[in-house]
Amino acid sequence: MQSKATTVAAYLDELPEDRKAPMNQLHKVIKKNLPKGFKDSMSYGMITYVVPHTIYPAGYHCDPKQELPFMSIASQKQFVAVYHMGIYADTGLLDWFTEAYAALGIGKLDMGKSCIRFKNTAKIPYDLIGELAAKLTPQQWIAMYEKNLKR
16 A cells, blocks of 8 residues: 655545554654654655665665665555564564564564564554664664675
């Protein structure tokens, strides 16, 4: 379910009523916790938090005109999704997140390589997502991205 919205505000406004509150809360907690240097934008039809060209001029290797993606959130057909590229690139971060999620006792983690799916929006662990957002600075993400890109 890709949106054609060109701004974060437009994306949030077009959401179905049952998704507006959880998506707004996710956006708010991520913005509050992301280290300085990241910015929010729209990419691939979802809200994406990127390292801007002013910090990383090379951009995204798949399309250097795009800024380097780091984290995204989206309201998909069956779930709300949080995409975090650091979890995919760093097994230590993945281990921390899966252990912290399990400790919350809110159910089984539904996760792909970088996608965390929440079918029940009442069970979104906003504080944990905020902690996850805060784990990497833009400089740390760039170093990790470049290291994995060279493999």
